[in-house]
Amino acid sequence: MRRVSEEIGLAVDHAACDPAAWDAVMAEIGRLLPGVWPVLQMVDAAAGTGLPLVQWGWDPAHIRAYEAHYGAVNPWISVILTTPTMVAMHSEERMPVSSLRRTEFYADWLSRLGGMTASSGIKLIDADGRLAVLNLQHDLARASRDHGRLAAVMGRIGPRMRRAIETNRACFPVSAALAPGETLLERVADPAFVVTRDLVTRDLRLVEASRAGRALIAEGEVLRVGALDRIQVRNPDLAAAMAREAALACGDAPSPGSPPGPMRIGGETWQVTAIGLRQDLRGVLGMARLLVPDQLALIVLRRVAASGGGGPERLAGFGLSPAEARLALLMDGSRSLVEAAASLGIRHETARSQLRQVFAKLGVSRQSELAVFILRLRQGA
Known part of the structure; x- marks a missing residue:
């Protein structure tokens, strides 16, 4: 499972810098987990445009029917919304097929999937008007036998997928490919920083910053850069979140607990996202591959809109x-x-x-x- 997860994770890393590559991620999951139909559903009320389902192995007619109607009457929506993020879900444990047989969702849609009536899934994001869910559809006979294996894979790739999706939103608000000569940092509207970690102290050192990132450093209220390019973060919660996300992006095992949520700093709320930058992805940053450290992460600080009212x-x-x-x-x-x-x-x-x-x-x-x-x-x- 570690090898399978790593191969899928490499495809996810590419999708972080190219939203069009999510199709390839789904194809990689389908290739490495035979008998599974993966689908990634992302809802973003603030995106200004609908986000189509990304899938592999499905009949396009079934996907069109789901998008047009059956997704709205899917009984699983309430289960998904009440399940914590990064917790593997198993359909036969949470809502077995036997309990769905009299529903429109089952009779007119699920029952027509050729026996693929069970699923394993994981909620990747559920905050700030956004929802992202990875679902692995499979046949009922293998539901109990394979869920443990699928849960292990989802647990490994889930944090990586979450960071990639967050980076997509920050860097590619209209899901457009980079223009010739354009770099990723030029696309990021929010403060973004390419960092490396000190191998001994684990301090973050600045390599490069976006325009908004340089402005935030110049203000000096949230963070500043000290000697030896060491990033100094004034708020301890933000400092811990940045360190945790950078460690995950560089391949460290996740620490216990939930991913850091939005945090209030001064008069604004911030969310931290980071992705690792492999050698073959660094070209999008306009950086020479041989002149940068081995462990690099792109950290994005995104301002979260406040909610209110009924x-x-x-x-x-x-x-x-x-x-x-x-x-x-x-x-x-x-x-x-x-x-x-x-x-x-x-x-x-x-x-x-x-x-x-x-x-x-x-x-x-x-x-x-x-x-x-x-x-x-x-x-x-």
């Missing part, structure tokens, strides 16, 4: 009218659009028109994304 109030903040907000709050995966329209006493055509406006204003493109958005909104995420 469901209707927050939806109004996105520009939704009262009628659109009422419809959106009903689209939590528990009912169809026809049922929501009947509950509101409006025509189905009117509900469809309002739903299109809701999609446009919230930056989602599918009912499944809207359902996740609404459920997170109710939980105050």
Whole structure:
């Protein structure tokens, strides 16, 4: 499992610097774990555009049906949202097929997957209006036999995938490839730092910084650079988070506990993300491969928008009218659009028109994304 995880991890590292490479990650999982159909679902309400499912081995017709309708009525959504991040999930333990047989999700979609009715999964991200879940679909017969093996792989690659997805968001907000001559640091809007670690003290030393990173250093309120390019972080929680993420990015075993969450520093909330920079990925930084240390990490400090207000109030903040907000709050995966329209006493055509406006204003493109958005909104995420 260590060898399989490392091979998948190398593909994940590449996807961190090239969002288009997630297809190759899914293909690598499918190749190394025969009999498994992997799918990566990412929902980002602030992205301004829908994020398609990334998958391997699936019938495109099944994926289109899921995106168009069945994802919104997937009973697993509530289970996923209440499960901690980085905890392996097994469908037969949490919600067995026998309990789903009378649902629309099973009768009209899951049962048509040719026996692939069980799954193992892991929630990678669930914060700041975003959700990322890796699901490994497989047949029911191997569910109990193989879950332990699949859980071990997901536990190893999960933190690496989380860091890669976070870096995608920071560096590639529109999922565009780098232009000729453009470097990764030039693309990063948030403060970003290429660092190396002192092999003895484990202190972080600055190699290169983005424009926003240099500005943050110049301000001197959050961090500064001292002698021998050593990074000095004023807030101890932020310093610990940066050290932990850099260690993970450089290949150290993860320390016990959950990944560092957003932290309040002064008047702003920050989130720390880091990825390791292999020799073959350093070209995107515009750096000479032979002139830099072996262990390098790219650390990004991302400002997290503050949340506030109740469901209707927050939806109004996105520009939704009262009628659109009422419809959106009903689209939590528990009912169809026809049922929501009947509950509101409006025509189905009117509900469809309002739903299109809701999609446009919230930056989602599918009912499944809207359902996740609404459920997170109710939980105050």
